[in-house]
Amino acid sequence: MNIDLNSDLGEGYGPWTMGDDEALLDIVSSANIACGFHAGDPSIMRRTVELAAERGVAIGAHVSYPDRRGFGRYDLNIPPDQVQDDVLYQIGALEAFARSAGTRVSYVKPHGALYNAIAVDRALARAVIAAVSAFDPSMPLLTQPGGAAAEVAAAADAPCRHEGFADRAYLPTGQLVPRSRQGAVLTEPDAVSQRVLDMVQTHEVTTIEGQTIPLHVDSICLHGDTPGAVTLARAVRDRLTNAGVHIEAFCPA
Amino acid sequence: MNIDLNSDLGEGYGPWTMGDDEALLDIVSSANIACGFHAGDPSIMRRTVELAAERGVAIGAHVSYPDRRGFGRYDLNIPPDQVQDDVLYQIGALEAFARSAGTRVSYVKPHGALYNAIAVDRALARAVIAAVSAFDPSMPLLTQPGGAAAEVAAAADAPCRHEGFADRAYLPTGQLVPRSRQGAVLTEPDAVSQRVLDMVQTHEVTTIEGQTIPLHVDSICLHGDTPGAVTLARAVRDRLTNAGVHIEAFCPA
Amino acid sequence: MNIDLNSDLGEGYGPWTMGDDEALLDIVSSANIACGFHAGDPSIMRRTVELAAERGVAIGAHVSYPDRRGFGRYDLNIPPDQVQDDVLYQIGALEAFARSAGTRVSYVKPHGALYNAIAVDRALARAVIAAVSAFDPSMPLLTQPGGAAAEVAAAADAPCRHEGFADRAYLPTGQLVPRSRQGAVLTEPDAVSQRVLDMVQTHEVTTIEGQTIPLHVDSICLHGDTPGAVTLARAVRDRLTNAGVHIEAFCPA
């Protein structure tokens, strides 16, 4: 039994740092690397790609709306064709560092508001998928199951992989509980780890209201910028490997 | 007899335009396309690449210091390793649009202050050449003959092509007369055209002081953002083709 | 009888130009000067302020969402408190150049998407008005009549002035006909001029559907970046002055 663990990395900017990239790169099998639009700059991209490549961690383009100050968290309402151009630009920029490090960009995972937007906005989802396909028709998009992006990708026969969230509560619909609601974010390492193991072994998750729903995922997203992030991530990895689950990139280089 | 004609293109930004790209793309064989650091944005890059690809014009990455407001004209004194990362980022970003248009980036030509800096600063020249080689060891740098970049490339066995300037006067050293000096810029189409034809046929140019010096070039740079630019460029092309010189990219896609 | 004429100015950026600022500054009585967020940079702001001050043209802060590439045209969905901070920042920056030129910022007119957003979004309108009041409680906001901003300003007892559009058709509701609809933009100088004179003299305008509705405005907005803009603007001014209407800033320095 295999599963991928992914985390957002390379999210510093210039003199500013965020998260403990080196610690997380020893835990995850896939690194979503910021491409300079919400975070990251060419030098941070190069270093993060090199660190990932050294460890055999797969590299994903963590593409975003162009908004450093808002960290890609606001839904900017820019037209889909501009988003398509921006996504293609970012994939290409990251690929140059991957190529220089002897590897390649294996997948694309949108960040923040763009990630959320393509789960509900089909025109935007089409734009992102068109950008990924223009770069490489065999390159998968990593997104949540059940949203617009997953449907558009399926309709377009474009490769798509699905992720679950280790530290987020689920609604009965399979969507995430909004962060504003109490109980939306889980922080207790033991409970989070068991929950992830259940997702992987049973393809099910218990919702915030207590019922069990199906959840088929190819990867588990581990957050890197919250307090205790590394401890939580390591607990998840240890629980999985102790249970005999193999941690492996869903799309190796 | 063959020669390449190159011009800087895609140098608008957002709502702002610069030059007549479509007219110039019907004249040149190589397009130096801005990559978003001194000019251009992802949407402009996509459109310019598409226009070039439709016409079979070779695509070069017109890489720059990160300075839109100064249009890449100031020598920013940023360290060579940051410049190396920035150049690699830009090449990769442009390559994504080229790939999407069914072609590729064929060469790299630095812009403005960076172009001038690598003609005199060997550390910076090494950084730019390292970036180009990291992307593709067979990809040539387009620069002026006789400067630091040409020497560093030769020493590193990195491919390098040389260009002459249609509308600029030369010093006896083979360097350009500084723009601040009277007579530095030539504007008369007939004289400029004849001068270019002489460069191509005789591999020589007459300096501002009247003597003839050798000048071996693979390409002629035609400026696109000066008054009368298109008229001048067309006059040069017509004079060359009428004399039987074939206009051809020095590094086709 | 008096009326103010306003136009958007200083909307170049770095090497890129937009519109004919000097020609328009000889026509208008109020200059909405870009503050570096959608257009303009410190050097352009200084020059535009100086040109306005020399002519006794009142200076308004043409504040925007932070989006140069989109020219402030997309409704970015950033939170009202960030918009409030951004507006205050822009007013202050422009005031420094006005002070240096011996004058002051007399009013604030939001640009593009922000202008439209505060006409319908009361929270955003409150944020903009709070920023203006924090800078100077006596400084008026220039906006369209009848929208959320005008209502919020009235409720807060904050000064507000209203403008009409010389070259835009009106709906029976008093709102502008969307640009996407045929007949939304008027271009014939004689018809536009007469229409403006009617607005000023009768406080009424004829809608796109033919009926007459009341329209009380303190200023007429003349666009500067459309083809024939200067000709149209001059025609409006001439028609007004020939009819004995005095062109005067609604809020002089």
Add this chain to the structure above:
Amino acid sequence: MNIDLNSDLGEGYGPWTMGDDEALLDIVSSANIACGFHAGDPSIMRRTVELAAERGVAIGAHVSYPDRRGFGRYDLNIPPDQVQDDVLYQIGALEAFARSAGTRVSYVKPHGALYNAIAVDRALARAVIAAVSAFDPSMPLLTQPGGAAAEVAAAADAPCRHEGFADRAYLPTGQLVPRSRQGAVLTEPDAVSQRVLDMVQTHEVTTIEGQTIPLHVDSICLHGDTPGAVTLARAVRDRLTNAGVHIEAFCPA
């Protein structure tokens, strides 16, 4: 006996933080607040100004070259007149937040590479001083003693105040020992505190080579972004106040 303590504050950007502003604001009497060019954004500026105003800490505009990614540390070689415009823009922007908080910008202290550049480049020093004077002829520049800026200010009869560095070694010339040299940065709180007390009481400092030289300063710069910065700053303040030195802004609001 009085002395001012100043520190660089508000140097986060968007989601990224730097230093412990609240702790330092309880120690210093003057806050050099970033204005969005090397660090800071409108929201951070507002919050930092509010925190300073609440504590009665004087507000200085910590103006910089436009370079967030490089944190204002590279000497960008942009022309003095552009620097003048940029400095004026930044002062005005910060003043808006100060005004909103019921106070004002009391002084200007350039940051990083610009700080160093005006200590040796008279044209650049003139540009910065011209910007400060254009905003308010009575507003002092805070700089190091003995450099070009101090001389240019004296010649122009522009107000200038001088600062010493708590944690930096001095050369016999009165200049700072370059950071690259061993012993350039002092970190031991007791030694640093005594050294500052000596500067204040005797107007002298012991150089890295052991001799005593005169050093007349109006303020002591305490760094905020180094490890142990707050501890060091508090030790300096405590030593001064225990010795009966009054900590007071050199230019109160």
